Amino acid sequence: MRFTFWLLAFVALAQDNKPQEVEKLAPYYPTPETIVQKMLQLGELKPGEKMFDLGSGDGRIVIMAAEKFRANAVGVEWDKELYKQSTDKIQSLRLQKTAKIINGDIMQQDFSSADMITVYLLPNSNDKLRPILEKQLKKGTRIVSHDFAFKDWKPEKEETIDDDGEGRSHTLYLYRR
Numbered sequence: 001m002r003f004t005f006w007l008l009a010f011v012a013l014a015q016d017n018k019p020q021e022v023e024k025l026a027p028y029y030p031t032p033e034t035i036v037q038k039m040l041q042l043g044e045l046k047p048g049e050k051m052f053d054l055g056s057g058d059g060r061i062v063i064m065a066a067e068k069f070r071a072n073a074v075g076v077e078w079d080k081e082l083y084k085q086s087t088d089k090i091q092s093l094r095l096q097k098t099a100k101i102i103n104g105d106i107m108q109q110d111f112s113s114a115d116m117i118t119v120y121l122l123p124n125s126n127d128k129l130r131p132i133l134e135k136q137l138k139k140g141t142r143i144v145s146h147d148f149a150f151k152d153w154k155p156e157k158e159e160t161i162d163d164d165g166e167g168r169s170h171t172l173y174l175y176r177r
């Protein structure tokens, strides 16, 4: 539910009053697996394509992209615990050749090789990210955003899932550069 996401964001960002190098663009709030699959389907991810999940949490999007869609998948996650948890899972599933997590800041990466991008961040974080993606992404790259649209971009498709089985509704936005 979007309200829970906002509440978590408020608490996490309010507690986070230490100066730090990495700006926290959203709290950790995972996408349900059924919605992960819909995001990757909406973005028409194909075998061998390069995808990035920006703020990869426990790695579920990267793992499904590599395991089910046979993509070359990369996550970016600044939180050390989540980085370790997702990297351990990738190793235990023997997906190291096609899935990896960068322990770093989304704002400092090069996404120019991406065929597809997934994001689940806050609206003002999408605003900060937009010029970076506009500058870096090659023509035709698909971006799928969970719940929050990118201002000034016109979605090619919008899909709402009224109930994910746990009473939560989700909206997905597909953009093409």
Ligand SMILES: C[S@@+](CC[C@H](N)C(=O)[O-])C[C@H]1O[C@@H](n2cnc3c(N)ncnc32)[C@H](O)[C@@H]1O
Pocket (backbone or CB within 6 Å): 022, 023, 024, 025, 026, 027, 028, 029, 030, 031, 032, 053, 054, 055, 056, 057, 058, 060, 061, 076, 077, 078, 079, 082, 104, 105, 106, 107, 119, 120, 121
């Ligand atoms: C809402 S969660 C989404 C997790 C995952 N993409 C999913 O959909 O299940 C956002 C994630 O972004 C990470 N994050 C926030 N700011 C970041 C930054 N500047 N660089 C890298 N990761 C960041 C958080 O730690 C969190 O795991």
